[in-house]
Amino acid sequence: MKFDWHKDRITDETPVTDTYRNTQNVRRFMIEACGPGFRFDQDIMAWVKDGTSKTMGQVAGEWLRRHQP
Template sequence: MNKVDWHKNQIDDATIITDSYKTTQNVRRYFKAKFGEDFSFNRDFMQWMHSAVGLTMSDACDEWIQRQQRKN
């Protein structure tokens, strides 16, 4: 699995979540571009991201949407 610099690499839907995942401003910008200002990290979602090694950022978006739907 290629190492991702979560601070600098361009992140897109196909980016694989690696064991070096970090919650960075770059990641936050990616999610805000997808979901607008409604996006925010919470502890549970951050833990999910760290356990999602091998999944894609598109999968992470799907997970965030599901969490938002369960919340409402």
């Protein structure tokens, strides 16, 4: 059964799969994890889709690392 990025519950442990999509559900998770300043950008999306195994918690952590003052 494929993960539905539109409606399935996303947690820190949710693996990023080859069907990953930037949905409102993903945006809600990332805003909750990273704060209201979260925005998708080309650099983070290239990292997300680079083919290496990662979880949504790792994605949030990487975004925070890249956007810390």
